[in-house]
Amino acid sequence: MEYWDLSRCLVSTIRHDGNGGVADDLDTVAGLAGWLAETPDLGAEPPAATEELRLRVTALRAAIRSLFARAVHPLEPSRADARNLIDVETALARLNAATAGLGPPTLQWPPDSAPRLIYPITATNAEGRLLAVLAEAATGFLASPDVTRLRACPAPRCVRYFLQDDPRQAWCKPSCGNRARVARHYQRHRSD
Numbered sequence: 001m002e003y004w005d006l007s008r009c010l011v012s013t014i015r016h017d018g019n020g021g022v023a024d025d026l027d028t029v030a031g032l033a034g035w036l037a038e039t040p041d042l043g044a045e046p047p048a049a050t051e052e053l054r055l056r057v058t059a060l061r062a063a064i065r066s067l068f069a070r071a072v073h074p075l076e077p078s079r080a081d082a083r084n085l086i087d088v089e090t091a092l093a094r095l096n097a098a099t100a101g102l103g104p105p106t107l108q109w110p111p112d113s114a115p116r117l118i119y120p121i122t123a124t125n126a127e128g129r130l131l132a133v134l135a136e137a138a139t140g141f142l143a144s145p146d147v148t149r150l151r152a153c154p155a156p157r158c159v160r161y162f163l164q165d166d167p168r169q170a171w172c173k174p175s176c177g178n179r180a181r182v183a184r185h186y187q188r189h190r191s192d
Contacts, residue, residue: 003140004163009039010057010134011065014080016157022080026058036130043133047126060131062086063094064138068161071142071150078152080159099139101132 013035017023025031033049036042047053066086069077077085086094101123109115119136123129141147149163155176162172171177 003137003144004146006039006041006134006137007064007141008161010061010138011068011161013061014065014078014159016159020157022159024058026054026061029054032057041133043121043126043129045126047130053127053130056127056131057134060094060098060134060138063091064134065161066091067095067138067142068150069152071147072152072161076152076154078159078161081152095135095138098131098135101128102136 013025013031015023015025025035029049029051032054036046036049039046062084063086065078065081067088069081069085070088070091076082099119101121102119103122105117105119107115108118117140119132121129121132123132146163149165151162151164151169151172153160153162153172153176155171158172158176160172160176
């Protein structure tokens, strides 16, 4: 899984709840257990979900979402983050602390693909390995050229970050574009 894919899996656990609010898929230990079971490429064996691990993962997610908000600046961050942003120094400290479970990088050049740096996981416990994998993905994405394509979806009620594939792409998915057009139409006709 590419850096963006795993980073997106984590930050997308904050989502629109369907009723105008924000839902957190990791707000319970059961939610974390479900996410761990459904997310590929988290390592050999994901750790057991505990409240301590949930708090560590959600703290790392908050740091990554804050760094994503910084990366999209001067554009607006996700609505879910606008009031909950962590300052950059704290966010970087959290991310860097999670990378403590990574060893020095090695260069690998798989056949038929571009070379990339691989960071061996050196953490000795399953929780440390999980945090290291998540931190590696976020660090790799934030340091990649793809970060310039990162956007926060401006559609009403959407709180997702996405990669802009085309300069004209404004929303994370077509349904968000439809929702934005309907909202604009409603506002125009409501003011008449």
